[in-house]
Amino acid sequence: MVLTRLRSKQSLFAALLLLVLVSNYFAYRLPAIPMPDDSRAVVIGSLLDLAIVAPLLILAMTRKKGFTLKRFITFMVIGLVVARFIIPSEYFEPFKFIPYAAIGLEGLIVLAEIGLLFLLVKHLPSILRELKQESNSGLFAFPTHVKERVSSHPLISIVAAETLMFYYAFASWKRKPPTGEAFFSLHQKTSLLAFNIMLIHAIVIETIGIHWWLHEKSMILSIVLLVLNVYSVIYFIADIQTVRLNPLTMKENRMQVSLGLGKRMEIPFDAINKIDWFEEAAQCNLKSKGLVEFIARDLEEAKPNCVLHFKEPLKATLFMGMEKTYEMAAIRLDEPERFREVLEKKLGS
Incomplete structure (x- = not known):
C-alpha cells in the first residue's frame, strides 16, 4: 500500500514536470497562442517555471535522496540551460546572460568543494597523528575526525571512505585483530572471507581473459573495464581486512x-x-x-x-x-x- 502511494505520487510529479516542459515549449510555437508585443513577461514566466518549479518537482520525485541546496542549484542550472533551447533566440536575447551566470554559480560551488579537498589534505597528517594516539577503531574514528576538522560535506565523506578503503587494502597488514572480553567476531564461522577471495580470483581471471580480447575491439572500453576491475579487487581486499580487524x-x-x-x-x-x-x-x-x-x-x-x-x-x-x-x-x-x-x-x- 505504501509503495503504491509513493509510486503514484512520483507519477503525479513526473506528469506535472512533463506538463511544465511541454506547455513552455508550445507556448512559443503554436500559432493559436499569440505572443504579445512585449514578450519579456512570458519569458520571465518560462524561466521561473524551468529554474524553480521544474527543479522542485524533480526534488519531489527524488525526495529519498534528500533535499539539499546544492541539488536544487544543480537542477536550477540545468533548467536554465534547457530554457535556452526551449525559448526561441529572438525572445531569449535580453536574457542570454542568465544561463552563463547560473553556470558560473555552479562553478563557484565546484571550486568551494575543491577547496574542501585541499582543506582535508592540509588536516590529514594531524588527523592521522591523533588516530595513532587513540585506541579507537580507525573505521569509526577517522570519519568522525574528518567531519569535526574539515566538513560533513558528502564529497568529503566519499573521499574519507575511499581513504579508508586504500588504508585497509595496503597499509593494515601488520595489524592483528583485537581480542578480549569486549570484542565479538561476526565472520569466523561463515564463508564470508572465502567468498570474497573467490570473487577476487574471478575478477582477476576475467580481467586477464576479457581485457586482451576487448582491447582489440575498443581500447577505451577495455581500459575502463580494467580500471573498474582493479578498483573492485582493491575494494574486496580492503573489505576482507576491515571485517578481520573490526569485530x-x-x-x-x-x-x-x-x-x-x-x-x-x-x-x-x-x-x-x-x-x-x-x-x-x-x-x-x-x-x-x-x-x-x-x-x-x-x-x-x-x-x-x-x-x-x-x-x-x-x-x-x-x-x-x-x-x-x-x-x-x-x-x-x-x-x-x-x-x-x-x-x-x-x-x-
Missing part, C-alpha cells in the same frame, strides 16, 4: 558494529528499547523497512542471533560514506551466548 566492540556506553566497508553503526546502550534473542530473533523479517543487518554471508541462509529495537532511529554509515537511519539492527555473532551475557551486564549497569 563488534563493546565500549563504556555504546557498541560499535560493522561488517566490512559498506556498513557500520554505533549503538548507545541507552538507545536500546528491547532485544529479541535467538528463536524470536530468527523469526524477524530481514527485509523489513527500518532494519539494518550485520549478518555475514554464508553458503546457507543465516538468521540473526539478536535483533535490537531502538527507542528512536539511529544513523548507520553505508557505502561511500552515505548515512541512513534505522529503527532496528539484526546481528549474527560467532559467540552469541557470551555476547548476550556481556550486553545484559552493560544494560543492567
